[in-house]
Amino acid sequence: MNLFFQRKITGYAFCILLGLITPIFVQAQHKRIIKVKVNFNEPAQVIESFGASDAWTCQFAGLWPDAEKNKMADLLFSKKLDEAGTPLGIGLNFWRFAIGGGSTEQGKESGIRDEWRRQLSFLSLNGTYNEDAMPGQIWFMDAAKKRGVSNFLGFVNSPHVNFTLNQKAFSSDGLCNLDFKKVDAFSADLVNTIKIIKKKTGIELAYVSPVNEPQWKWNEGKQEGTPYTNEEITRLVKNLSGTLNKTQLKTKIQIVDAGQLNYLTDHQDTAKSxxxxxxxxxxxxxxxxxxxxxxxxxxxxxxxxTSPEFKAIQIRKKVKDEVGKQNGLRFWMSEYCVLGDSTLKGEGRDLGMTTALFIAKLIHHDLTYANATSWQWWLAVSTGNYKDGLVYIDKSKTGGKVYDSKLLWAFGNYSRFIPVGSVRLNTQVSDEKDFYLSSYLKNNELITVAVNNSDEPIHLEIAGLAKNQKKIVVYTTSESANLTRSFTTSDAINLSAKSVTTIIGNKER
Incomplete structure (x- = not known):
């Protein structure tokens, strides 16, 4: 050892013994300690899926060169690991396919100014079907299937323009735009769409969602959409149900994609609440x-x-309570991106940890307070300068760069490691200041996701993990890590500041 350093170490040790130097060295050795108790006798909901939608970008991104669009698909769906054991993607297991209203074929006459928000349809304006009309979206559906996705949903923003009152894919007056004289044809079109998708991909949609955010007026021409009252939804769904009953399809109708959570419970708009x-x-x-x-x-x-905090929690608890009153009913959180919040604005693309931590906390709240069994993001792929995408690409129809985001990887802390059929367990956490934790059980494996939104590292003690485990697997997302894998022991679980971490080990027997 270098004599200078030997003397320096000896000197510091002597000073420490004298009590002259203590604070800086002692404090550096200590982390904030949080203790967790997992209650195996308090099971909550069974997790069904984590997903995202192909709107609106995939209709073009699916036409990009193979290398670039396969990179997008790997980031979203892959369950493979690289040589270091780090995931190549976030392993989504649910995919939302946008069933368009035909505004793309109308072009500028559609009244929807941004062509990237117009949507394709197999049904042409002349009433015939073109089974090759949606190649980009079909490519992504195939890519998802090849990477292990097994559950698919088709969702409708607007009925096809052939069945609307104004022959547009948005409302003229803020009222329901479906011409109920043509509701039979609308239902038949949805059935035909499901059959075409099955013919082209081998995928039979598990679900079809015929209305989307029915509370909004959809009268601005920014995108496809139409409002519905509850009574109108009932009429439509009963008609669609009757049409499906005449087929051999196993597709289930899923409702209602409410525009915000309190429309499910007690919003003052009683016609839509x-x-x-x-x-x-x-x-x-x-x-x-x-x-x-x-x-x-x-x-x-x-x-x-999503804010203020107490209100966000209150709303979600009410959803859980109201769902719990109905026999076996399940709640899905089926769409979110950052549109605007008192603490985070939607404008401005953010590939870093600020949005990632915000969303990881929101996923926690939706899963633990509202008992969501499925959690689904809005745009899987985005071109915008907005906090709405998991993967971002250049705004081009022919090719360009692909950008991942910390939001993608933080979502992956949930989607990649919480298997279908996992049971969320209630937990007790000793300190919840800027810290959010949830645990899930599948077979004998305990999966815990911890969101450390604080500026300090944390030492985590989990009562529920089997003691003396030598190889607990940890996946960390932070400014310097994208689901980076490491190993630890049950008594040495340490979390980085500003991180989302998944901890996987055997449960206590």
Whole structure:
């Protein structure tokens, strides 16, 4: 050893013994300690899926060169590991396919100014079908299937323009734009679309969602959409159910993609609110629960319900309570991106940890307070200067660069490691200041996701993990890591500041 350093170390040791130097060295050895108790006798919901949608970008991105679009698909769906054991992608297991309303064929006459927000359809304006009309979206569906995705949903923003009152894919007056004189044709078109997708990909949609955010007016021409009252939804769904019953399809109808969560419970707009009770309470005039092809789930979007904190939690607890009143009903959080929040604005692309931590916390809240069994992001692929994408690409129809985001990888801390059929377990956490934790059990494996939104590292003690485990697997997302794999022991679980971490080990027997 260098004599200078030997003397220096000896000198510091002597000073420490004298009590002259202590604070800086002692403090550096200590981390914030958080203790967790996993309650195996308090199971909550069973996790079904984590997903995202192909709107609107995949119609063009699916036409890019193979290397670039396969990179996007790997980031979204791959469950493979690289040589270091780090995931190549986030392993989504659910994919939302946008069933368009035909505004693309209308072009500028559609009234939708941004062509990237116009949508394709197999149904042409002349009433014939072109089975090759949606190649980009079909490519992504095939790519998802090849990478192990098994559950697919088709969602409708607007009925095809052939079936709307104004022959547009958005409302002229903020009222329902479906021409109910043509509701049979609309239902038949959805069935034909499902059959074409199955013919081209071998995939039979597990679900079809015929309405989307029915509470909004959709009268601005920015994208496809139409409002519905609860009564109108009941009429449409009963018609679609009857049409599906005449086929051999196993596709279930999934409702209602509410524009924000409190429309499911007690929003003041009674014609479009209290949707859990309206559609699933047997005593309601709008009851749909007896339809054999209606899925026993209800979906809503987490927009505009993320702050303040106490209100966000209150709203989600009410959703859980109201869902719990109906026999076996499940709740899906089926769409979110950052549109605007008191603490985070939607404008401005963010590939870093700020948005990633915000969303990781939101996923935690939706899973633990609202008991969501499925959590689905909005745009899988985005071109915008906005916080709406998992993967970003250049705004080009022919090719360009592909950009991952910390949000993608933080979402992967949940989607990649919480298998279908995992049971969320209630937990007790000793210190929840800027810290959010949830645990899941599948077979004998305990999967814990910890969101450390604080500026300090944390030492985590989990009562529920088997003691003396020598090889607990840890995946970390932070400014310097993208689901980076490491190993630790049950008594040495340490979390970085500003990180999302997945911890996987055997449960205590």
């Amino acid at each position: 209290r949707q859990i009770a309206y559609f699933f309470n047997p005593n309601s005039k709008g009851y749909l629960g007896d339809l054999n092809n209606l899925d026993n789930s209800i979906s809503g979007h987490s927009y505009f319900t």
